[in-house]
Amino acid sequence: MYKKSILSASILIALSQGAYAEDTSTFNEVVVSATRTNQTMDTVAASVAVVSEKDLEENMAKDLNDVFEYTPGVTVNGTQRQGVQSINIRGMEGKRVKILVDGASQPGVFDGGPYSFINSSAVTVDPDMLKSVEIVKGAASSLHGSDAIGGVVAFETKDPSDFLKDGKDFGGQAKLSYSSEDNSFSEHVALAKQFDNVEALVAYTRRDGSELQNFAKAPYDDYSVTDQDYYKNDLLVKLQSQLNDDHRLEFLGEVIYNQTDSDIASSSYKNFNAEDTTKQNRLGLKHIWFADLAISDTITSQLTWISKEENGVTNRFKEASAGHPPWVPANGDNQQKKDYEYTEDKIEFETQLDKEIQNHYLVYGLSYKHSDISNTNREFNSDPSTPDKVYVYTPDAKEQSFGLFLQDEIALLNDKLILTPGVRYDYFSTDPSDTSDESFKKFSDSAFTGRLGATYKVSQPGTVFAQVSQGFRAPSFDELYYTYDNPGHGYTNRPNPDLESEKSLSYELGYRHNTAASATEFALYYSDFTDFIDQTSTSNGGLTEYTFININEATVKGVELSNSLDWHAIASLPQGVTTRVAAAYTEGEDGNGNPLNSVNPWNAVAAVNYDSPNALWGTSLKVNYTAKKSDSDINSDGNNGGTKDQVALPSATVVDLTAYYKPMKDLTVRAGVMNLTNEEYYLWNDVRGETELSRDITQAERNYNISVKYEF
Structure with a gap:
């Protein structure tokens, strides 16, 4: 077996110094999240997608929707008011997808209920701060714990040595961008x-924009955003030091502050506007010890603290008229202010040990997380007959989790066959505080999850891969304890602290064919979920009662295909002509045979690219097709996770054209025409x-994009 401990150590340093592959026509990208080891994609027994910094630049990504636009099977969810909230992988979304930034898990998604008075996103990092994004498709609980039952998205931010190349001790970049999609400007x-053995990085991004310039025209539907202004700030600081041959120390600090001001359409209120702010602070410390001990060759320990605060202020004015509270003030005009706040303070510690013993490569370790979560919702009214209120959607809660994991990578048959068994134990608890109106019982659960992966080289360019993996997800605090009564509007929400944890068993089989001129991957997957958590509604005394329950079963299955070609090597076309095609088809249903509405319709992306041999200019034409989602693919049972009279989704074909030019070595100008044919289209989410x-x-x-980047 090749000396993987030495390879992993060298790659680990290289990754921390920003070395990553940009060749999109092969599987040479180094990935970490799928196996917790440093492997090239062609040796991973799982479906993994990588979005490199080169991809982000070429796609002119300014938000998460752009980051995943050309990754079939991966979409984002969001609202007009608060923007992107979560990521969907093969129909699994929200807290079923684990989000990592620089190896640390992020605060969870919080859905404050109807009308979007308060929501919290799982991801706030700016695309200009990123150097790569890894997407692990399918259950990864045996390595990453509870939230990874649907997959993992791992964001890696830039490091100092990404800019300190060719022996330089000072470097950097400056970038200006504009997009007419939302009239946004960004400065990065x-x-x-480098100071002796210490490398430092300071990076800052600012974005200012307005509402999406779509096909909307007045009159607007209730709760639609009619006008919007936002600004986003992301400040990142890193200090990294190779103390000696055995020890490396890395520190990071990040401050994010975003604000969005929105005017919202309403037929019930004369004025309706919102002010939403996001504040997130992150501190991280990582120590890498190249120990060369009997129990470990390398020990990597990481401590991360994150504090996140979401504040949603809603102001709305209602004139006095005939009627009765709470919709119409009885005595006079009413200026109402809803001040909703969600906070999460998280601390996480993880340590991982790597050890190579003959043809075995062992990875084992532990993780611990503790989160303090609070949701405070206040309402203030100017009308004396409408009292001020404090709404308790969820009690304050403490979440804790502890995990132990072990994986063995076994090389057999002269490295042609690699088996990767793994197992993990997780303990999870949620301890809610009592409120003035209600007491809640504590939730706790534990689970063992396992995985067996295999890759086999059937020929020099061809590899078969397969895996069987178990998944586990403990219910989130809002699924357990969300409670809110609104009899005036005819509905109520009931907590369910007796929820069971979700479990899954997933199978995947695929084939990769990789040469200097082409790269092809084909994968089939099937997942069985038991005790799947979903929201249902029942009629109770004239009220619609919502609650989260465990449904008996859910299944998700599908197929994915991707291919990249270098046409100069294949057909003697001009050097620099390449193509890429990728497609994903997923279907899912619950135990009653109803379709899972979280599953997106199948979609495909095709791109034709040209890069001049001297790398001075290039262009790309991308076509993104999304199929129709018809009634037969939609759950319209409003009492069992669906929407009564749910509208179908028409198909859409969107064409984007981009180009770049380098008038001098370190200066790159990019421009793009997005939605070239002016297609009116929707996203299923x-x-x-x-x-x-x-x-x-x-x-x-x-719409039109333009950017100018100078590197020095």
């Missing part, structure tokens, strides 16, 4: 400096839950 600057298609939730009209 990164400065790196926006249409889901709607009974009719509204232009208010269409995607952007034809």
Whole structure:
């Protein structure tokens, strides 16, 4: 077996110094999240997608929707008011997908209920801060714990040595961008400096923009955003030091502050506007010990603290008229202010040991997380007959989890066959505080999850891969304890602290064919979920009662295909002509045979690219096709996870054209025409839950992007 401990150590340093592959026509990208080891994609027994910094630049990504736009099987969910909230992988979303930034898990998604008075996103990092994104498709609980039952998305931010190349002790970049999609401007600057054995990085991104320029026209539907202004700030600081041959120390600090001001359409209120702010602070410390001990060759320990605060302020004014509270003030006009706040303070510690013993490569370790979660919702009214209120959607809660994991990578048959068994134990608990109106019982659960993966080289360019993996997800605090009564509007929410943890068993089989001129991957997958958590509604005394329950079963299955070709090597076309095609088809249903509405319709992406041999200019034409989601693929049972009279989704074909030019060595100018044919189209995640298609939730009209980046 090749000396993987030495290879992993060298790759680990290289990754921390920003070395990553940019060749999109092969499987040479180094991935970590799928196996917790440093492997090239062609040796991983799982479906993994990588979005490199080169991809982000070429796609002119300015938000998470752009980051995953050309990754079939991966989409984002969000609202007009608060933006992107979560990531969907093969129909699994929200807290079923684990989000990592620089190896640390992020605060969870929080859905504050109808009308979007308060929501919290799982991801706040800016695309200009990123150098790579890894997407592990399918259950990864045996390595990453509870939230990874649907997959993992791992974001890696830039490091000092990404800019300190060719022996330089100072470097950086400056970038200016504009997009007519939302009339946004962004400014990004990164400065790196080496001081003896310490490398430092300071990076900052600012974005200012407005509402999406889509096909919406007045009059607008209720709760649609009619006007919006936002600004986003992301400041990242890193200090990294190779103390000696055996020890490496890395520190990071990040401050994110975003604010969005929105005017919202309403037929009930004369004025309706919102102010939403996100504040997130992150501190991290990582120590890498190249120990060369009997129990470990390398020990990597990481401590991360994150504090996140979401504040949603809603102001709305209602004139006095005939009626009765709470909709119409009885005595006079009412200026109402809803001040909702969600906070999460998280601390996480993880240590991982790597050891190579003959043809075995062992990875084992432990992780611990503790989160303090609070949701405070206040309402203030100017009308004396409408009292001020404090709403308790969820009690304050403490979440804790502890995990132990072990994986063995076994090389057999002269490294042609690699088996990767793994097992993990997780303990999870949620301890809620009592409120003035109700007491809640503590939740706790534990589980063992296992995985067996295999890759086999059937020929020099061809590899078969397969895996069987178990998944586990403990219910989140809001699924357990969300409670809110609104009899005036005819509904109520009931907590369910007796929820069981979700479990899954997944199978995947695939084939990769990799040469200097082409790269092809084909994968089939099937997942069985038991005790799947879903929200249901029942009629109770004239009220619609919502609660989360465990449904008996759910299944998700599908197929994915990708291919990249270098046409100069294949057919003697001009050097620099390449193509890429990728497609994903997923279907899912619950135990009653109803379709899972979280599953997106199948989609495919095709791209034709040209890069001049001297790398001075290039262009790319991308076509993104999304199929129709018809009634037969939709759950319209409003009492069992669906939406009564759910509208179908029409198919759409979107064309994007981009180009770049380098007038000098370190200066790159990019421009793009997005939605070239001005297609009026929708995303399923926006249409889901709607009974009719509204232009208010269409995607952007034809729009233009331009950016200028200078590297030094």
